[in-house]
Amino acid sequence: MKDKNNAVKIGILTLHRSINDGAVLQAYCLQKLLQTRLPQARVELIDYRPWNLEKIEYRKLFTRRFPFVNHYKWSKRSSLQEFINQHCSLSTTSCTTNNLQKVQKFILNQHYDAIVVGSDVVWQIRENRAYLPIPNIFWLTGLPGIKKISFAASADKSEKSLWQQEYIKKQLLDSLKDFHWISVRDEATEQILLNLGLAETQLSYMPDPTILWDFSSLLDTPKNITPSSKGKLAGIAVGSNQMSKTLTQIMVAKGYQVVNLLGSKLNGQLSLPLNYSLNQRLGIYPLLDFMVTDRFHGSIFTLKLSNAPLIFIEESDKYRDYPSKGRDLFQRLGIEAMVLRSEGGEVPDNLIDKYTAIWDDLSPDINKSLSTMRESAEENLKKFASILTP
Template identity: 25%
Template sequence: MKIATLTFHRALNYGAVLQTYALQKALIDLGYDTEVLDYRSDFIERHYEPDKISNYFTIKKMAILILLNGCSKVKRSQFDSFVNNNIKISDTIYSDKNIMDSEMVYDLFLVGSDQVWNYKTTGFDKRYYLDFVKNNNKKMSYAASIGLNQIPIEYEKEYKRLLKSFSKISVREQEGNNLLCKLLSRDDVETVLDPTMLLNESEWSSLCIPCEVPERYILVYLLSENRKIVKFAKKLAKTKGYEIIYINNQLLKRKGLINKRNVTPENWLYLFKNAEYIVTNSFHGTVFSIIFKKIFWCDYLPTSANVNSRITTLLGNLGLRDRIISEGCTVYNTMIDYKLPYKKLNVLIEKSKNFLKHLGE
């Protein structure tokens, strides 16, 4: 059976590229022949295109733009290198013009993980709902995320039309499960783990490439800048006497921290694996803290409650919600007994792999 997975494999985002790798490896380990459909979404590709200098009219703004575009090019090269070395991609590059041809190549299409069903993220690109696949038995999802607490009423009809034809649906968040069961009037939607959690510590460690770090350090990784979290990390550093490594995707340096820029996916994994403590507001930052059994603190993103459901679902399932800073976790909560969380995690891993084992049935 040849399976095509469809996800955000070209996103310049650590979680996106690592979940792409993880799902493919999990499928291969189960005996499937699989590759990522190299679909280039116009909406998503535009998001990562360098801005045009001609759009800026001051020397200062042009200088900043040149620096940003330079960083973006370096990051694109790093991520392309990781994908080329570790992930099997379809030989054909697909677009709206030729994606219909792909149905003849594959026995099954698996969309997910990531927020592939968030209309805001994709510009409501129907390809992520497999609208180009005519045979409904070929249409399935793994850990797809809607990223919404509710679907706006003006989109409900279209969501229902697109998703009712799926033969099997699994999602990443329980909120998404509840939403789709109600919308589609079906009770067979499953909640599964993000694919990054299907691989163990040893498997992820094999991808690590060392970079220069202090002997002991606190790692700070933020998807969204947050002074409160940085202040929390500094207080932790003061109590422990450790330096802080800050994975910095911004131009400005954080004073008093070791700013790490242009971090490759392999270096990113190394930084998580070797940290003494981790402070993050990233879902995948939280995931890899757990995979590497680290003492960690996480907090919510300030944008909206929608994107935070993935963290609350994961930590709630593992009995680790007490690691959330906004819910009262302090710098003095420096112990995590992973015995019970891992017992629960292993049950969820088995359930998630079981979903993948029976895709062709």
């Protein structure tokens, strides 16, 4: 349904309410990208949140030990909400529910001409992801009369055994057959969809919107992150505290000061101020001289905003069935040698020297590879825009 100005109305269905810089920035970049490609359209984020996901995010705000509150998570949550309110257009009403029928009704009442699902891990299926059961709204089930598109959707960390269950395959195929265009951002997701029964001609590769959109204007360089007298600052963003401690010890021994970009300060690390905005957290990346992360978007931020050697950690217990989205990205950019597959959380003591040497060989071509990735996406972006053009 056109709005009062006869503009096409497009909704983006994604995971924009996570306490996660990458999740929020990819939503922002996708909205900016769509609005630029379709200037006459009205593009907005569909403000839907699965209730179970909300509970998971809410639990992150508390700790089991005194003072029982995770002040950093509270502050980060507030800063991300502020960013969304300032920089993103949202649906006029919101919906938080696990009930598929309720969210279907909510979305239909917004009168969208088209819905774009993605990017992010909107198609992940895991036993412990109860907030995304099958069927769920991220497959755009039960939304007749609306153009359906996936943009760089991912099923990263999905469990192969679940995808192979016949009743799940049938429900997903029934949903996907109504899509006007399907694009994914990693090979693992492509293989999963092919195994469901889709043809290669039905699928396209699309880089993450944070690669396609220039967000450098958002950066706010922090004033109180000060490297040591040697001028070397290393960033760490890994989920395992034990691995973070080990990496910190290795880096400190090499003369680096270390900042934990996930915010939880451990011994030997610089403190990240509680009141930092998303813009200020992004502003740390150009200051880095080395970076180790298991985060997909943390990798992209480092690649786009700094010249620092970058190691992506791929933990074997999390990627048993398929390669990680990080490995897929590094492979496409020609830097797969910078992926460290960790068994049981182990990292080598010579990590910095070993990977600095590899980086020195690979880094001259990275910017060219990123440019090539953006250029190769242009044809698909034009096709994408043509589908949404009335």
